[in-house]
Amino acid sequence: MTENMTENQRERARNKELFKKMSSKEKLNYIWHYYRWHITGTILVVIFAISVISVMLEAQGADIYSTDVVMLGLVFTDERYEEQLQQFQETMDVNINILQNATSGDPEMVMANELLFMVSLIDNKADIMFLTQQKYETLVTDGEVFTPLNDIVELNEVFNLYELQTYNEDVYGIKLTTSPIDGIKFGEDLIVCISGHPKDLEHTVNTLNYLLEK
Template structure:
């Protein structure tokens, strides 16, 4: 404390001088020193003022130290013997919290990535054990995945139901794409946009559409002309054929077959606002099975 006392004496101040008084005194001494240096450039005034500056800084450092001690006592005094440890932890967290949070987030991302990879591997192994897909079916229209009781279902439920109805097939792959006839809100618009992407990227063997979706997709040339399918033709009843013109074919041909009325539909957990119309994709590798699929619906119609 003798050094602090000497610092105040060097500045010509009592030890109880306030910080404002110390600052004001230092400014005064600085001006006086500059004036004397101008009068006597070769004098010792600069060296003397450097001592004043050191004294001033020492007083400020002591004030800061006391303020810090008071703050620490207020913040960490309640921890008593553990005050030092609490202070270190607080300082570490204050200065490195973003580093710590970033590290935690990075660890979480790594864990999520590993889990996703393991889940993907497990799914790939599960799919590898399944039999090959006999028929891929896309439901496109204002359909809802639910059973007759209104219980929500999944594409896997629909696939399982189809296998039960068509035991000659070992496996179905279902793509369910909801498309509202009239877009009433942003969600409906998003559904229509998604449907456009799905139609451009997915290539199912069979499309099952409602009337609006059939009229939308039919002219685009995605469906196979079914006029030459004699086995289907002999099972058709009035109103079962859905004809359409395409961009390349100006004459009307049968591109869709009405499935509505078949009891098979009641065993598949999908609800529709309109008809079920089956179409075969142009260029399908499973055309024969697709035709067989449609025939069974027609054979069971009332």
């Protein structure tokens, strides 16, 4: 049987046997090496599709808020959350969007929420971001994603109350060990940041100040 195989078939058979012997990490590296462009292309298509849907929903009259808050991490809500959300929306013109990250368990939900987060950035609906340490460190190296908080005089008073996250001598994040919003509980420490391009910087700063001074 082996003698009748073509060289390509023998090569595929060898690769298949080699793949079986790899560790999980080695398998991931192998898949990424050979299929990274396919994976990247698929992700971009999904992001584009979600973005189109988002634009369509907005065009149909979806609510637009002066400040959008996005939480990407291990975040839980209780029975008080819906009332708090309604209060933020109606009295402060602030919306809150909670997206579970990788530690939440379901890989498909994690991927969907990661994509939704990226769409939020693209659609300018992430004025204030609560992020995991890993996500923060991934994004902070891009100087356009976050606004340097040390440039915002109104936030100086809260700096002494929290652990600051710096990059290249600028403060880009504030570490929170507990949620500043009733009805929301953090399952891990999160870093709060301001978008590099908030829709309304003054409103966003006032909102963050309100949250941090509670």
